[in-house]
Structures are given as C-alpha cells and as structure tokens.
Amino acid sequence: MILATEADRPAIEAFLTAHIATAMFPLSNLRRHGMAGGHPRALNFWLKWQAGAISDVLTISEEGVLFPNCPTAPWAEARVILAGTSVKGLLGDGAQVAALRQTLSLTSPAGLDTVEPLYRLPLADLQHPDLDSFSLRPLAAAPEGLAVAWRCAYLEEVLPMPGEDTRMTATNDIASYIKADSHRMLFRGDDPVAMTGFNAVLPEAVQIGGVYTPPDLRGCGLARRAVAMHLLQARESGVAQAILFAASTAAARAYEAIGFSRIGDFTIAMYENPQVIHV
Incomplete structure (x- = not known):
C-alpha cells in the first residue's frame, strides 16, 4: 500500500x-x-x-x-x-x-466496543406511518435543556465511554448539532417526544444517528416517525439513500418498519487510551 x-x-x-x-x-x-x-x-x-x-x-x-x-x-x-x-x-x-x-x-477490550447491524434504504422506497398531529422541528427551535438531557441519556445508554464527562459531551454535541442543523426533535402537538439526526450528510446519502426516545414513550412508533420525517426532508432535497446501524433489536424493528434492509455489520471500537501499533 x-x-x-x-x-x-x-x-x-x-x-x-x-x-x-x-x-x-x-x-x-x-x-x-x-x-x-x-x-x-x-x-x-x-x-x-x-x-x-x-x-x-x-x-x-x-x-x-x-x-x-x-x-x-x-x-x-x-x-x-x-x-x-x-x-x-x-x-x-x-x-x-x-x-x-x-x-x-x-x-485489549476497547472502552466502547460494539458490533451493530448495518442497514440501507433507497429513499424512493421509504415507508412511513401516519404522521398527522406530529411535527419535526430543528433543534434550534426545541428546548435546548431537554435536548442536552436526552443526548446525555443516549450517550450513557448507547455510547458509554469510560472516563468521559457525559454531560459536557452532550452539551457540546447539541451545540454542534444546532450549528450544523443536523438534528431534529419530534413533537406530538406541543409535546417533544423523540429526537433524531444525521451524523454524516452527503449529496448522495445521509447516515442516521443519535435517535432517542425517552423510556416512558417507547413502543409507540415515535422513533420511526422521527426518522421517517427527517428522511422525507432529505429526499425532498435530492438525497437518494440512507445508511444506519441499529443499536438494539427494538431499533432494528423500527427501521425495518420504514423500509430499511440489513446489509451487514458495522463495528465501532474506541479506546480510552490510544494503542500504539508494534510490528
């Protein structure tokens, strides 16, 4: 090479x-x-x-x-x-x-070490549930404190990193999402009920990340609505496909319900202390 x-x-x-x-x-x-x-x-x-x-x-x-x-x-x-x-x-x-x-x-085990199912969806094949009474708002128009709290809960549940100040990371993440306009909060009427976002955006594709529903609101199809509405926006802007990796069986079912198909596995391994390669 x-x-x-x-x-x-x-x-x-x-x-x-x-x-x-x-x-x-x-x-x-x-x-x-x-x-x-x-x-x-x-x-x-x-x-x-x-x-x-x-x-x-x-x-x-x-x-x-x-x-x-x-x-x-x-x-x-x-x-x-x-x-x-x-x-x-x-x-x-x-x-x-x-x-x-x-x-x-x-x-050596990594601080964060996960293998997750990898999914792809041509956005022409996007399916979505009933979206009446729901709206999707940019994070800049959502309660910032709630967004930080949800992001903090997401990091603790899905991406726990030893030694990380989760609250600080969440605060910085939300600030960067607002600046990039990459994430959205789902509202049912006037009530915020879920959060979704794109952790990579290209003209050809978007990669979904940071999807979160509070535990007491899970099982109601809120995550799939949030993701579907965000993908509808991406499709309207000309994006042709979406990529994601699912953090749980429940998440996988939600994504499959709107048309995603599994195409493999994706590994995320992050070390708390960098590892030096020796020949």
Missing part, C-alpha cells in the same frame, strides 16, 4: 462513494476537513492499486481513528505501514475491523 497524495483524491472519492455504506464517515470527513493536517478529523489514506484502479483504501484520521475499506484484505501490508502509529479507534465493516484488529494485535 502507498500513501496517497492530493492528486489521488478524485480516485479516493470515487472508491469510497462506491462503498458508501461503510464509508460515510471517511467520505464526509474528507469533504469537510480534507487530507492531512489542520483538523483532528483530516485524513491520511493508504491505497492499494490493482490494474490501474484502487482496490483498497485504509484511512486514518489525524486523531488516530482507522477506517478500513479493504475488500482484498491487505492486512499484512497494513501492519507494516501502521507500525508506531497511535490508534484511538476503528470504525467500519464488522469483518474487516475484526481482521485488522487481529493483525495489529489490538486484542
């Missing part, structure tokens, strides 16, 4: 777009933060070429998060090029992340 240069960027974008279901994070970060330097989420790319075309892309952010999109499994090469690298986490296709972790001897 060879280190990419800016001249390779069009080929990298084309490759990642062809593998968009597992490449939303690196593709979004590339378009927002660019290649190498200047931002923790700026990216370096290691490429494998076959017959004049990219066959594999191994991405690592400036903050040390690995994103493998490597169909031909060039793990031995990856171990050599990553020697001495400090790794904060790995995100991607479940089987690829498992193989890469084994190759890199990253056998």
Whole structure:
C-alpha cells in the first residue's frame, strides 16, 4: 500500500462513494476537513492499486481513528505501514475491523466496543406511518435543556465511554448539532417526544444517528416517525439513500418498519487510551 497524495483524491472519492455504506464517515470527513493536517478529523489514506484502479483504501484520521475499506484484505501490508502509529479507534465493516484488529494485535477490550447491524434504504422506497398531529422541528427551535438531557441519556445508554464527562459531551454535541442543523426533535402537538439526526450528510446519502426516545414513550412508533420525517426532508432535497446501524433489536424493528434492509455489520471500537501499533 502507498500513501496517497492530493492528486489521488478524485480516485479516493470515487472508491469510497462506491462503498458508501461503510464509508460515510471517511467520505464526509474528507469533504469537510480534507487530507492531512489542520483538523483532528483530516485524513491520511493508504491505497492499494490493482490494474490501474484502487482496490483498497485504509484511512486514518489525524486523531488516530482507522477506517478500513479493504475488500482484498491487505492486512499484512497494513501492519507494516501502521507500525508506531497511535490508534484511538476503528470504525467500519464488522469483518474487516475484526481482521485488522487481529493483525495489529489490538486484542485489549476497547472502552466502547460494539458490533451493530448495518442497514440501507433507497429513499424512493421509504415507508412511513401516519404522521398527522406530529411535527419535526430543528433543534434550534426545541428546548435546548431537554435536548442536552436526552443526548446525555443516549450517550450513557448507547455510547458509554469510560472516563468521559457525559454531560459536557452532550452539551457540546447539541451545540454542534444546532450549528450544523443536523438534528431534529419530534413533537406530538406541543409535546417533544423523540429526537433524531444525521451524523454524516452527503449529496448522495445521509447516515442516521443519535435517535432517542425517552423510556416512558417507547413502543409507540415515535422513533420511526422521527426518522421517517427527517428522511422525507432529505429526499425532498435530492438525497437518494440512507445508511444506519441499529443499536438494539427494538431499533432494528423500527427501521425495518420504514423500509430499511440489513446489509451487514458495522463495528465501532474506541479506546480510552490510544494503542500504539508494534510490528
């Protein structure tokens, strides 16, 4: 594998777009933060070429998060090029992340370590329940304190990170969501009942994240309504498909009810203390 240069960027974008279901994070970060330097989420790319075309892309952010999109499994090469690298986490296709972790001897449990079912939906096939009496509002028009409280509860339930100040993280997250206009709160009449959002947005696709319904309101189809209404907005703006990974069986059922189909698994592994790769 060879280190990419800016001249390779069009080929990298084309490759990642062809593998968009597992490449939303690196593709979004590339378009927002660019290649190498200047931002923790700026990216370096290691490429494998076959017959004049990219066959594999191994991405690592400036903050040390690995994103493998490597169909031909060039793990031995990856171990050599990553020697001495400090790794904060790995995100991607479940089987690829498992193989890469084994190759890199990253056998210690991560602080956050989850494999979740990966889903995709062409938005032309979106199905939605009755939406009468419901409205979807930007977080800027919703109670900020409630949004922070829900985000805090979500992090504690779905993305618990040892040593993290959950309240501070939630406060910062909501501020960034309001700035990016990426998340929405669902209202039934005048009552807020659920929250949803996009954690990656591209012209080609959106990736759903941060869906939350308070425990006492679950089982009523609120999450699926929130997601469906947000996806209707995305479809109206020209987005063709949506990607997500489900954090629970109940969440999976909600997504399947509006048309999502499972296409694989997605792993999120984040270390409390960065791991250094040794050959």
